[in-house]
Amino acid sequence: MAGLPPKRAPSPTSSPVLAPLQTSRQTLIEDSGGAHMSGFHPSTPVTSPSKNPLDQLLTPRSSSFRRRNSTGGPPREPFLIGVAGGTASGKTTVCDQIIQRLHDQRVVLVSQDSFYKGLTPEEHHRVAEYNFDHPDAFDSEAIISCLETLRKGKAVDIPIYDFVTHQRSTEVRKRNAADVIIMEGILVFHEPRVRNMFNMKIFVDTDADVRLARRIRRDTLERGRDVAGVIEQYAKFVKPAFDDFVLPTKKYADVIIPRGGDNHVAIDLIGQHIQAKLGTHDLRKIYPNLYIVPSTFQIRGMHTLIRDRHTTKHDFVFYADRLIRLVVEHGLGHLPFTEKQVVTPTGETYVGVDFAKRLCGVSIIRSGESMENALRACCKGVKIGKILIHREGDNGKQLIYEKLPTDIAERHVLLMDPILGTGNCASYAIELLLKKGVPQEKIVFLTLISAPDGVHKLCTSFPSLKLVTSEIDAGLNDDWRVVPGVGEFGDRYFGTDDDPVPTPVQGNALVI
Incomplete structure (x- = not known):
């Protein structure tokens, strides 16, 4: 039995004691500066990183996707x-x-x-x-x-x-x-x-x-x-x-x-x-125009619910709307502002800021329409345009239908689509806005969930554009779908999924 221990071994006489933390802050910072991702003891040789961001992020596609970290870093253990x-x-x-x-x-x-x-x-x-x-x-x-x-x-x-x-x-x-x-x-x-x-x-x-x-x-x-x-x-x-x-x-x-x-x-x-x-390969360190909504357990909890295949349509819409509102508010924070002074009811002066003028939203039909209400709730009376991008057959041709404000070239544009996968549709939409005279620096792309492939495509093709997302997923599967993802966002949000909604598991509601 395990109750018969061998002869007692002598106690160790020396060890790396952190009392009071002899492993100093500076030592930890220096240790974290290397290119490898394996802590104090790398188990595999560290190769020189490629200077091309694409080589650092994307790998040849295989029968299964490769994991990346939650902020979109390169594949790793x-x-x-x-x-x-x-x-x-x-x-x-x-x-x-x-x-x-x-x-x-x-x-x-x-x-x-x-x-x-x-x-x-x-x-x-x-x-x-x-x-x-x-x-x-x-x-x-x-x-x-x-x-x-x-x-x-x-x-x-x-x-x-x-x-x-x-x-x-x-x-x-x-x-x-x-x-x-x-x-x-x-x-x-x-x-x-x-x-x-x-x-x-x-x-x-x-x-x-x-x-x-x-x-x-x-x-x-x-x-x-x-x-x-x-x-x-x-x-x-x-x-x-x-x-x-x-x-x-x-x-x-x-x-x-x-x-x-x-x-x-x-x-x-x-x-x-x-x-x-x-964070050694955090995408935000490669692309300064990428912004991720700071994560909290509330945000992770809401993501858990909208990603759960058992979540009902009602709960999916409720928590998706909450996440969309957070992304929209974060995106509005990247618009220019001017200083403004007001007098409070106490008679004192408060130095604040004035919101950006001449703003509009543009949704990429149809999933992007799910984000319109959040923008309207944040910006009273905001104008919203629409873009429909359709893939015709297998030849890759794109037919673009749009209805945009006539003065869109003079406005800041919040372009909205909840899922960023390959980035192809988003790129076409951005190119259309550029043709309409909207400068890159006036475009903020808002999305809930992104794949590293789409982030790379947008951030490299349009370096002056700002991309705001709440989470970056692992990657794309062979069907070019974001994984782990949420499935078909538009179908789940608007209730047009052909498959019946599975019976929800009791107790999956987020307790606030």
């Missing part, structure tokens, strides 16, 4: 983080705080506890003698398979361990691909094959007395155990296992966090370092 430490050291708290600081990234948290091996009938009969803190208690092969799958950008089913029956449940938790994958557990650094997969390794170092007090509180309140039993288990298994197996892995850590979740300075630095790594 996710950033893997391992968080180890003794029982009740605050690992989960540290992980939660890191996730809070990475709110504009897609993050998956995986617990090593999910990979406990199921007990045999004999082991279950003697469960009081079973050492759950021994490395043999975990299924290392399943952990490796899980991380490998996530690293390839694929979804994976995480087992659910039942601590009552000490068996894996028949149910699983599905975890999708993400920009950042965090695995936490007491022994995530013990198995070399698992340890070497992490781009960053964090050890949460907390005083033993504090950990014991937390474990007693947790096990008595959450797991229904008595204090005497918890102390007996701690003395018999937990403390020896910590000294034998957990503490020796401290030397493998890149960063050690004393005091766990209470060390906000350390967690801030870690968050900054990860953001720097993920």
